[in-house]
Amino acid sequence: MSFLLPCPNCGPRDVDEFAYAGETTERPQGTPSPRELASYIHFRRNAAGVQREWWYHRFGCELWFLAERDTRTNEVLKTELPSTDAAGSPTPHEPATPDTPAV
């Protein structure tokens, strides 16, 4: 990997500066069944195409952000901060749901 990734804070930087934290997942609501729990913890869509994923600017500004990246070409379509519309709410809102269909 040697592509450039645009950090929402710092702009395009060498991908080596970032930590990859995988595709976004949906944390279950309420009490999940063992199957739902296993699927949340262990199973990933592993898309061959555009996926929404977490990145951390570890050797930079230490920001967590979301990227949409084509896993086949490493083309980064966009990066953004996670939405903060629920800021201040004591009930957790869910991490960004994968909303881009796998190609």
Added chain:
Amino acid sequence: MTVDGVPNVRVCVEPVREGATVRAQNVLGSLDRDLLNVVDRIGGPFTPVGFYYRTMLRPRRLWPQYERVLRNLAGLGCLDKSGRRSGRYDVEHRRADVLVIGGGEAGVAAARAAAENSVGSVVLVDERAAPHIDGVETLAPARAIGFYEGGLVPVDAGNVLYRFRAGKVVVATGTVEQPLLFPGNDLVGVLLPQAVRRLVDDWALKPGDRGVIVSADGAGLDVVEQLRRAGVEIVEVVDLRESLPSTLAANGRRGRLESVTIEGRELACDLLVMSGGRQPAYSLLAQAGARVEYDARRGIFVPVDLPANVEAAGSVTETEPAAAPPPPSFDGGDAKGRCFVCICEDVTEKDVKRALAEGFDSLELAKRYTTVTMGPCQGRLCHLPSIRLYARETGSDEGAIGTTTARPPWAPVSLGLLAGRGLEPAKRTAIHHRHVELGATMMWTGAWRRPHSYGDAAGEARHVHEALGLIDVSTLGKLLVEGPDAAAFLELLYPNRFADMKVGRVRYGVLGSDAGRIMDDGTIGRIADDRFYVTTTSTGADTVIEWFDWWNAVWGMDVEVVNLTGALAAVNVAGPRSRELLGRLTDVDVSNEGIAYLDTKEAHVAGVPCLILRIGFVGELGYELHFASPYGEYLWDTLLERGKDLGIRPFGLEPQRILRLEKMHIIVGQDTDSESNVLEAGMPWIAKLDKDDFVGKWALEHVQARGFREQLVGFEMANGVVPAEGGQIVLDGRSAGRVTSARMSPHLGKAIGMAWVRPQLAVEDARIEIKVDGRLEAARVRLKPFFDPKGERLRA
């Protein structure tokens, strides 16, 4: 050749340095008495292609011997195994508007044009000396070693690797003259035209006395001019475009050319210049994404469909038909010489035919089997000839066979350059130099340097029980979690409960993942309603702060996490006399009522603003003091000075590990692994499963429901033998668990430890056996701390 111990150096492009040691490679002794020749002679059938994959696999124990001889035979050179890092290598990230690779005519013209049009910064890279051009930065000698994803072009400039990102890359790598395949084509005296040009034009050397020229293109024939100038007698010139000899072979003695046989005529000569035409050096373009297509008319592969921002200049995309494709190989008649396809890897025509006969009929597989193109030249001289040979032998054509994938590095590159500068970052605490002055043995814990002990680990441990000890715990991760949602945030992150915690109290917490696995542990002190002070393990600080920030990004709660790990130093004053010492240095009430066990208080100690945490990792009355790290040495010195009459003694990490084991306090990563959870690790009181939600809740509920598979317990050895960490617990001759920690406790006079065992063994006093040096040693399971099981010393 080997230059200053570096093998595979192309001495024709390596500048001479004073004092350099240059040795011949791939021969034993000199060429005149090359001992390897014997193997070559007796070894025609002994060293066929791929033979080491088959012949020498067994017996396996002899492989190292085989390998040593083989590497020598294969001409790969050898590394000095006792060699050390000899140079300093650096990596530099560079940007350029235009990067021109290749300093030939086309490259220079492209660079000059770019500079004249003021497109911005222009950089020219060439492996030999490149001319000065106004407005162009020249890197030479330097080599672009590949074209990577994201337009990254690393340039090897000797001791510096430039990682270039350029707006536009111009590839002007030119062409590479291809050798002809005929018996004896490896003899000394058989040259490519380019070598003649360099010898004569650049170095004014006469390459031989009597020369024969065989070429498939005009450029090859042009060297007649150079040879005449150098005074070489031209014996014969064969233009393959006009006449194709039915046989061609070079004959030699002791590795040197003596004659050339063309269609039965033997011509005495000591120089044979041969060329099979010129192949564009397209590798960088192919790595950049260009397609490589076979041009049957010219018999070469050409790059087409260049990607955006990449241009080709000069002969790398030459369109003018200049050559007639030569035959894949010439019949040598009854010549004895071997016909080499790949000089670097010593692969002959016969080897390629053998590989085909064995069924390696795909080019990619055959490449891996024969290792053609895998030598230092990276296929420059053997890729095209081997494809031609394959096409003929399989009755196919070059276009259908295609090329193998062009992969970086395009040029050989030293591992030192790729590794960069030798960096071993060490973190030192603010008190580091005091430990060194006190004669501590320093050890690594993650990136931290910490005192293992000050020379007497057992004595230091005993002293904490008996009197007073002082340990530097500045390496602990230290986070401030602040904001209206701070308590709610921690409630969600930890299995513990924090909402009910009063200001001024401390709680031990274990951090887990949603899979229920233990990630880290530490203490959480409530300093104010909306402010918590969180400590983590020494090696877990970075992971924990990333974890906190991540969940904060997910939840978007009104809380800030600040990393104070480096800003604060910390020491632990522990032992029965610690209260007396603390009382001397602070105005606050240090009585058991003033600062109770698991209390935290902000106070001045010896004039230094501190956060005092009364906790007991080492099992005795003790106070952790956290304070601004610039005061580190001052407070350390003051505590030692004012505690002198109390017998204060510093203690290191090893005595701390003994002390915590006596209390069965776990060390995350030592007693737990990536599968451990708090329930099976014997800390069920941590997990408040009645909370609505926390990270790991569902997984822990699942563990509760399915029952325990193993449990973390203590054990005490019957006869004082200390088992190895990782040692097996044995029950009825079968494995029933593993030891995670074991020490001799000097205070208790017993060998003690912790282990994961099957649940039926997690019973006080259960008999187990532990394998120690192949023997079984008896032990008893202990569920309560070995020392002060009721915690009376901690609460004293």
